[in-house]
Amino acid sequence: MSKKILMLVGDFAEDYETMVPFQFLLGVGYEVHAVCPDKKVGDKIATAIHDFEGDQTYSEKRGHNFAINYDFSQVNTGDYVGLVIPGGRAPEYLRNTPRVLEIVREFDAAQKPIAAVCHGAQILAAADVIKGKKCSAYPACAAEVTLAGGQYQDIAVDSAVTDGHLVTAPAWPAHPAWMSQFIKALGATITL
Numbered sequence: 001m002s003k004k005i006l007m008l009v010g011d012f013a014e015d016y017e018t019m020v021p022f023q024f025l026l027g028v029g030y031e032v033h034a035v036c037p038d039k040k041v042g043d044k045i046a047t048a049i050h051d052f053e054g055d056q057t058y059s060e061k062r063g064h065n066f067a068i069n070y071d072f073s074q075v076n077t078g079d080y081v082g083l084v085i086p087g088g089r090a091p092e093y094l095r096n097t098p099r100v101l102e103i104v105r106e107f108d109a110a111q112k113p114i115a116a117v118c119h120g121a122q123i124l125a126a127a128d129v130i131k132g133k134k135c136s137a138y139p140a141c142a143a144e145v146t147l148a149g150g151q152y153q154d155i156a157v158d159s160a161v162t163d164g165h166l167v168t169a170p171a172w173p174a175h176p177a178w179m180s181q182f183i184k185a186l187g188a189t190i191t192l
Contacts, residue, residue, distance in 0.1 A: 003029075004080045005033070009034050010045060012090055013087070014063075015066075017087050017117050021115070033070035035068060040071045046065060077110070081112060083112065085116040085120035085124070087118020092122055111165045113166075114167070117169045126148075130150035135152060137152070138171055139170065156170075158177065
């Protein structure tokens with residue numbers, strides 16, 4: 001029986017932060033359920049590509065369409081071994097959905113691994129699960145992490161930080177470190 005991972009996505013989630021972990025986790029043998037409030041299997045979300053091109057903040061371009069493969073209304077957190085929260089613009093409105101926050105709190109209460117990247121910290125802050133924990137995020141979210149009682153980690157854009165069952169990173173350049181630490185938090189090993 002496959003181990004299942006839940007991924008919370010929404011329109012204009014960051015393209016790489018959605019596609020890469022989804023495909024990576026499938027590739028190493030997990031079943032990944034990508035869900036979005038008010039969307040069902042076969043519905044799509046639009047993604048956004050955020051890039052670092054020397055401006056004061058990231059630039060944004062339209063990304064791919066990403067297919068939802070499980071109904072949000074059917075989520076039972078007991079069925080999953082871990083949670084992934086991509087960044088982008090989706091977290092700013094997903095955090096206003098009470099069930100999204102309940103899901104995050106349920107994973108946290110069960111001490112199941114939670115991987116959040118970039119603006120995904122907005123959901124962690126709104127769910128009130130980072131108090132006293134080390135948490136990285138896109139630098140623009142540092143204030144939210146701090147106001148939620150988290151210890152914002154100002155790390156290199158290609159780094160990640162683990163604090164207990166929480167694995168966070170500042171942006172998509174951190175995928176190798178972020179996914180490696182998440183796999184370790186899940187108790188899995190990959191051997192070459």
